[in-house]
Amino acid sequence: MLRAVLPSSDIFEKFRIWKLIMSTFAFSSTPELMFGLYLLYYFRVFERQIGSNKYSIFIVFSGTVSLLLEVILLSQLKDTTANLLTSGPYGLIFASFIPFYLDIPVSTRFRVFGVNFSDKSFIYLAGVQLLLSSWKRSIFPGICGIVAGSLYRLNILGIRKAKFPEFVASFFSRLSLPSLGNSTPPAPSRNIVGTISPNTGRRAEASLRSQPAPMVSSAEPSEEAIATLVSMGFDRNAARQALLHARNDVNAATNILLEAQSH
Structure with missing residues (x-):
């Protein structure tokens, strides 16, 4: 019962x-x-x-x-x-x-x-x-x-x-x-189809220019890799520079752009 x-x-x-x-x-x-x-x-x-x-x-x-x-x-x-x-x-x-x-x-x-x-x-x-x-x-x-x-x-x-x-x-x-958590800082207030302000793109480019020269790859990044980063909301020129510094590694380039964005 x-x-x-x-x-x-x-x-x-x-x-x-x-x-x-x-x-x-x-x-x-x-x-x-x-x-x-x-x-x-x-x-x-x-x-x-x-x-x-x-x-x-x-x-x-x-x-x-x-x-x-x-x-x-x-x-x-x-x-x-x-x-x-x-x-x-x-x-x-x-x-x-x-x-x-x-x-x-x-x-x-x-x-x-x-x-x-x-x-x-x-x-x-x-x-x-x-x-x-x-x-x-x-x-x-x-x-x-x-x-x-x-x-x-x-x-x-x-x-x-x-x-x-x-x-x-x-x-x-x-x-x-x-x-x-320490290696991949989160992206603030944007989604995969979002946009990033021009100021962020300029900060990313400035940050990339401050990187040591030996890190830059001589191979031109592929259009597919650039398009991948652009589709995530990054500026095209900043995406290209990041890929050059990351030696065409999309994941590493993403990290570079996100670190530049957080500064």
């Missing part, structure tokens, strides 16, 4: 929600750990594009929504132990594939044995490997993450405009791969 009066406790015990929540913080096998950490490391690029605060919102939203979807899935499949789903932050990882597909441009293309590839192909291959690592046990949480990322992209309840207090955003920034 007491159990009938406390249905919420029965549900909590039945689906072992606490176990499901804790399982998102650790991978179940070494291969999953390797591919998962690689993707988490790469997807920190979104923090540079939208800023630490909005990226923290993305982490919380994608993790919470994917967790709720997993609970609904378990209830529909009558699984009472939560063993149907593999452990790991699948919600965050696969939610990140939505902005990766829509917002990150291709910078280089190449062919291997007659098959076309791009610099994004390796990320997709790592994602497929992680998605299929435990078959159904990893496919289900991966799909939940993709749905969560799609809902964020659709700006459900205006989530993309939400912001945390700065101390909360700082906590999430340190919590999520803190070793990257």
